[in-house]
Amino acid sequence: MKEALNNIDMMKQEFSGLIPKFPFRLLEWFCPSHLYEEIEGDLIQRFNRDVSQSSQLLNRKNLRKAKYRLIWSVICFFRPGIILKNVNALNLSWTHVNLFKRDFNFKKTNDLIGWSVFFISLFVYSFTLEETASFWDCSEFIATSYKLQVPHPPGAPLFLLLGRFFSLFSFGDPTKVAYAINMMSALSSALTILLLYWSIVLIAKKLIVITKGSIDDKKWLVFAAGIVGSLSYAFSDSFWFSAVEAEVYAMSSLFTAFVVWAILKWDTMKDEAEANRWIILVAYVLGLSIGVHLLNLLTLPALALIYYFKKFKTTKWGVALALVTGCVSILFVNDVIIPGLPTLAGHFELFFVNTMGLFFGSGVLVFVLLLVTALVFAVRYTHRLKAATANTFVLALSFLLIGYGTYATIVIRANFDPPINENAPKDIMSFVRYLRREQYGSRPLMFGPYFTANPVSISYTGFKYVKGKDKYVTAERTFDIEYAPNEQTILPRAWYSEDKEEYKRIMNLKEGEQPTFSQNMVYMFSHQIGTMYMRYFMWNFAGRENDVQGADWLKPSEWFKKLPSALADNKARNNFFMIPFLLGLIGMFYQFTKDTKNFFVVALMFFMLGTAIVLYLNSRATEPRERDYIYVGSYYAFTFWIGLSVLGLAEIAQRIIQNKKIIVAFASSVGILAPAIMIYQGWDDHDRSNRFFSADTAHNSLVSCDKNGIVFTGGDNDTFPLWYEQEVENCRTDLRVLVLSYSNGDWYIDQTTRQAYQSPPFKYTLTPHDYRQAGLNNYLTYADFKIKSIDAKEYLNLLRKEHPSLQEAGHNLLPSRVITLQINKEEVLKKGIIPHGMENLVVDQMELKLKGTTLDKADLLFLDLLTTANWERPIYVNYTSMSQLNLDVSPYAVQEGNAYHILPVRNPRNDRDYLVDTDKTYDRMLNQFKYRGLDDPSVYYTEDYKVQHVMNHRNNLNSLAQALLDKGEKEKAATVLNFSLEKMPDAAIAYDPSVRDTVSLLFRAGEKQKAKDIATVVGKRALETASYLVAEKVGLTFELRKNLYLLNAMQQLLLENQEIVLAEQFSSEYERLIEHLQNENEVGQ
């Protein structure tokens, strides 16, 4: 009997070893330490009893049950009666302070503060979150996340998968999907701040010797450093910007912050085995991040340095070797693993399918099997050898590949033919091209041409393979362009021929002059690093002038300047008085003197995530938008120094102040000024609440079109929001949005031959064979065949027959500058597509003139659609695609809302840009369009809204009013103008150049007083701004020209309408300014 009891005891002992540990970790975290022991004891006792409940019958089921019960019990302890025991200790009465110090050890306080900064930032981001799909790629990411489609190369599969998960929190309401996915960024960013806080604390702890035991002044300094640094990053311009929209940068920041924190954590570990596990975790996260954005790869050199400092005795050569290893590992992942493995798989595939004649996918299958087998073998072999380092390396590599595995979803989804399937990466060949972003072309890095260089020859490098019937067939040849050696250089920085004018301006070059190497380098430092990076850096830590593209950072000379209202009212004018920047310098200097090793770690991150990206990207001279968000990583590194400034300040204060508490208070309060001024100044221009116009403008574009229409767009901001509206909010899925530039790709044309939602497949005259990538029609250059014009149908038939007389050097030619389309007037009129009142404008034949010298495949597609549709299916172009088309369709464009319907009617007037279908436009713009929040002055609108979209709407309402006035419908015109002024008032979105027409039309529509009032406001404002700019001697900038134009326009309109007094005042001021400018110019010369 006694023996049996002993046995049970022994078994109990054994089982107590099976107690799961993590519930206790959780408990320890929130349970006051003076209560912890007894509670833990009770739980263990209860667990042991549960396990042995039915005496000898110790089985797995019992054990599992006991475990669940234990976990549940621990969760139940998370209740006010326990947690508040912590807070009781916080009671500010002095008797409790000692208790508090004893109870709150360093770790717990650190955790608590970390989660507090997390919640503070999450709160701020949630309040300022965009409620709908933002402009630029966000709308695309939301649309593709929601239905797991294929976005532009190189894709972001993990981002999409997680985005899809977050979209579920819209609970079936499509209008909430965007908000839910934006929330993912807010959460990622807040987690970044949490990890940054912990990372700064870990770095700060290396500067201050911390003793075990109660929390003293030194520990408070460390906490303060973490708070100041992490919150400064939280409220920095670029990071905050990405935190409230669905872009990859927030999540990419999170991955970066995670690997940095993990390696700092690893640094503190004593147990080798546990430490190695963290290395594997870091590798896994690196692998995962490939599916979002590659930013965190650039931290590898800094990580290598930390590794080196821990493992080895520091020597000069050792540091150099560590850095080289770090850089090599970037190349290894970025150039070998990511594109290299799929490329290799592609070679296998080619061999197995084309040479061995096996089925599609066989080569990839064999490759994957070989790779997995090799990894498994390597893991087992190194394990058997007990080679810990090698084993860790192989495991890390395996986990990196597992993380990278999210990319498989791109190919899987592409094969389901979703409506958005960019580049259709369905097989390994197209997948590699997708991954390598081949469509974007490459830029020279180490050696290449100047922008002035002329191509001398082409060297063919190989073939592009595409999937054929039963094997891969060669499509186009791939080639490199070669330049004359004397027009090339090492480290070419000014290389992009289309930015010629910009380069000339920046480097002060004459026409055709090639820059010298030193000019090339000066350009790199002043423009690429200075204007396109340092300016952004200073925006974040010193302040910025405004949100107009090209805005400078706010220099001290600008701080107290009295500005004209138009400039002062810009919500993005943020003045930090350089406080965060100066604090950062203090922290940087302090860390350099006190802890040089870790200074280099932070400095390396600062360099790699900032300047190194600038050097690597070798950007063109101009960009379509400000790219400050690319470099958030370096701002992240800088905030370490802002945090450390607290320690530096304390050190300075120590020399003057004796009382340690006062020192802590002083250093912390000076430090906290940085995040405080950043959130105070930044709130109004980061608060995106109640702003819906990015989605509304897309909705408006869609409802401008007739049923089953085809809409050509230009890309980016006039396309992605349309995708969002269709894919997510189910708006007008009978329409098909076609991006003109994508239409040069055969994969895109192929997609139009399928049904998409309610939009039927397109009908073409030409065949897929004619549109194929290696075909004859990639571009059609004009050749003088001495033909006045060619009929569209006839031309298409000739192309289809591949008529030899049209061919030259493997390409078809365009034999005339004019393409005609015959119209059967009667038939067209019978179809009822001609707007009321335009019957007499129907033409017998449409004449489409060539704008340049060449038609692209996209133009051919447009022509084919227009011809083949035979007016059965409406074809629309928007403003951008109309200008991008190489055929001039503008005489036949009829404005309907925001879209232009191509119809066989010709605009008879030279003084009117387009015909307007007044009935449809009136109904759509006044009844169906959405203008949410455009009349709310508290909503923040950037240039993307004001310049592009609001002005577009104002212009379109103006042309409607004009068309109505032309028809003599004065009252209706006045209604339209008043509608425009009411929906998009000056108070919310200031008058733009479209106001010239508005005022002129108001005069014509008989609204004289209103016209005069507006002219006065606009004129005075323009005068104020222009006078300021002239006095500032900024030169003839766009802003100055705009204001001078408006001043002059108002003056003229007032004069024409007999408002002599005001007109003369404006006129004399205008002349005074012009005179001033001319004098200045003469002096300048």
Added chain:
Amino acid sequence: MGKEYLGEFEELILTLVAALQEDAYGAAIAEELETRVKREANLSAIHVTLYRLEDKGFIKSSFGGSTNERGGRRKRIYTITNAGMAILKAMKESRMELWKLVPQLKMNIG
């Protein structure tokens, strides 16, 4: 009743502390509750109640011994204070007073 008030569960726990004497600690009280009162109570509820009773001054505590079964963790042994005993008695008496007011058996049903 006096100025302090005890909830039903508090009263139960306080009684058990008084009954268990030297062996009154969280897990033991839970066990007693289960076996004697047939009441399944979560450990956390018992602990919170014990702390509240201690705050109110009805019980006091000190660390007791540790056992293997508890993985070497010490127990916190609770003992009832005079104030605790007094309120328990007062409550019992007031209950009895009230009980007496209840007509025990209603004979005049018919």
